[in-house]
Amino acid sequence: MKTKNLLSLFTLVVFAIMFWASASQAPIVVPRQFVLTKYSDVSGRKTAQDTIIKYTIPKFQLIDNTLQTQTKGGVTITCEIIPFNINKTVTKGNPKAFYRNPDKPDFDVTQTTNISGIEIKPEKVMFLVTIKNNQNRVLKLRDCAMVILMNNIQYSFPDPKVRLDWENTLVMSNFSTNVTIPGPSIRELDNPKSIEVFINDIPTEIDDAGNIKKRENFDWLFSCSSEEKTEKGTITYSYEETPVLTQQCQACSGRGSFSEIKLCPTCNGTGHYKGYDGNIHECYNCKGSGKVNVTTTCTSCRGLGIFKYPKSPLPPIDSQETWSYIDNVHVETIPAGLTVRIFNPQAKQYQDAGQTPRYVTSVFSESKRYPIIVIYNNQEVKIIPIDKSGKNIDEVKVDFSSGSPLIKKGTIVEIN
């Protein structure tokens, strides 16, 4: 008998405990997870670099006993080489795909390399020949020949027009004429030692009837060398952002979903149903219309409505951290209006989250739980949303009315 009573008492206690447990049991709060991806720092886009530009420039000099201006009979001829000019240039490269900024993933980035260099003008050795005719008769250059020798080998003019121009030149009596003769390209100048300009058979004496009485040859001998020069240059990089190419999803016309009017499955389209009480009720699902709007997500674009085609890659992944969070943790204080601070994993720091009462997100990494901070009279109270048994809860409540914090919900970890 005693044993039986004891047993029923025991049963009662067990039921009481079970009842109490089920009644006091708060809803189970399960933290959710997200992955925080950190990319390599490629915001360190390249800055300008100084460079040294090396180049060679040809140098010509008349050999000692050669006169620049020569007079023979009634003709004076000057032969000079037009000096070279050095101009700075910038060569713009082709834009190349560069890493996208992870904070602006919808923009492609291109990098363009701009290299400064120099340009030598003119690109050819140009002979400027000035012919002055001091005679009473016209001087026809078709009567004479011009020859250029490089290292004693005849240089043939690649352009037949040059010869034609020469042959068509007339120098009127007591006039002078300039003839510009393009010689070899400076790129082709393969370390020549000398350049010699010959003008042969110039009529230097013409009688009154126009008959040539005497012809003479003119020549100029230039020594040729090259001079190594340097110039300061730079390499600069320019970056351009353009929106990533997107295309509207054709399957859903960019809407991301389909909506369709269907017969209400609750009332089979009748708009009402017969209840257990035998009465006819208006259908709660379609509000009596018999039709419902069914929305389904587009499977082609997974609800985005567009397809994105980035040309630039994202930077290499540096690290990935898995974080857990509990959304909508209700923070309540007595008195209300206290500042709440929560940890922001992206920014890796605490940030103000407004005043109590307030819903906030509580985060924790694999190794650390970041408490919710409530500030009262310059005092920081750090609380984590777990109950006494260590279970996650979605509320935090602190009472400051006695002057010191009294935790009603949550677990205090620190007071500063």
Ligand SMILES: [Zn+2]
């Ligand atoms: Zn219905």
Ligand SMILES: [Zn+2]
């Ligand atoms: Zn779609």
